[in-house]
Amino acid sequence: MPLLFLNEKSWNTTCDPARAERAMADFVDAVRAVAKEDPSGTSLVSEREVKSLEISDGYPIGKWIGSSPRNHARWQRLLALQNRSPVRSVFPTDDADDHLEYRHDGETALGLGAAHFMDGIAVSLPVAHPWQTVSVALDRSELVELDDGSMELAHDSVDVRHISTPPHVDEHRTWIRRSSLARAATGRQIWDLRADLYPHLQFLSGAEAQLTDLDPRWIVPVRRCLERLEASTAAWNPATSAEPQWQTKVTPEGETRKRVCRFEDFDGEWRTFHLHARFTPGAGRIHFRLVGAEGAIRIAHIGGKVRPDL
Structure with a gap:
């Protein structure tokens, strides 16, 4: 059951309303494309309620939903997927004994990091250039135990699967189908x-x-x-x-x-x-x-x- 993790960094950026409309259409279509490939059901996990987000500065998602019947229908399809998963963090971020942190461009990236840690896919609103790609590079720091039992903070770079538009799903289609058939989620x-x-x-x-x-x-x-x-x-x-x-x-x-x-x-x-x-x-x-x-x-x-x- 592929998990989609919302990249909170891709929201609330500056763009005109027409660009925001196109971005939301691509975003919803991309999520639905993953769901079609996964017969067991796809879940969208977010740290905050999606309805509380702003698509762009001064353009809340509630305004987008109410702007047209088509947008309202898209929202209902998205909401059905989000309801399958609680809005929560999936890994520790502040416990010194379990330290694990992901950063993108120097900033903490909870959704992107969760997608990597949980072996899922990050999904972004395709407004800014960094989210027009099928993978995103992250800096990871993790507390690891050495052979002598001591703990050390290790740093490395990792790539996370990523989508923001329907064509991106094509790059991950084989993995989505394979994981939906063989994945153990508990x-x-x-x-x-x-x-x-x-x-x-x-x-x-x-x-x-x-x-x-x-x-x-x-x-x-x-x-x-x-x-x-x-x-x-x-x-x-x-x-x-x-x-x-x-x-x-x-x-x-x-x-x-x-x-x-x-x-x-x-x-x-x-x-x-x-x-x-x-x-x-x-x-x-x-x-x-x-x-x-x-x-x-x-x-x-x-x-x-x-x-x-x-």
Whole structure:
């Protein structure tokens, strides 16, 4: 179910009423074009109520809605998509332990950043030149954990999928169709679809509750991490290599930490699952062990950093 995230930076810019009318028509048509490609339904997520926005300086969207029956009809189509998703932020912006921030042209870009973090598409009002493109470059800062357990603020550049007019949808059509068929949007869906999505990954029974109760901020990061572990394991030949060539960062626990990474395996034996991949925000972990005889990895823990029992 592709998520569209409203780029709040593209609104309330200066343009004449005729340009604002054309921009709104393109915007609504682009959103509807995505919805047509996604049979499971498309959601438009915004930080503020769309009806409270100004298309351009001094031209509120309410005035646009009431200016013609055609605009009112367009608004009803847009409103139907927005109602499927709450107006909310989808990732932390002010918690020092979960620091994650996206900027565009030096300014915080919540909607654009949310689209990247949630593996969705950013959608803009096509008035200014920066929004006439199928992808937008962002500067990202993220608090990451180093191998020694310390935290460091890392900076990099990322590209987010982007649309503002119907032709932009053509560039993302294949991805939209593929994601609408295979996407797991909740932890419960990840568990239910695990055999189809991750045939080389085995999950201990405890992972079911961990996925079902997964923090919503972690759905996409966990899904991405599992996808990379699956791709790594699918290409693995245990006869020629002791472990896969990992497509995500995988590290072992130190000797002291190994003691807290023991889990009851399928056969009732307690084994050490100290290899782990990481995901953010925060200290997310997927703990597993290699099962070379089956060309698989067996996952015991999905969640925060494993803590010793008190």
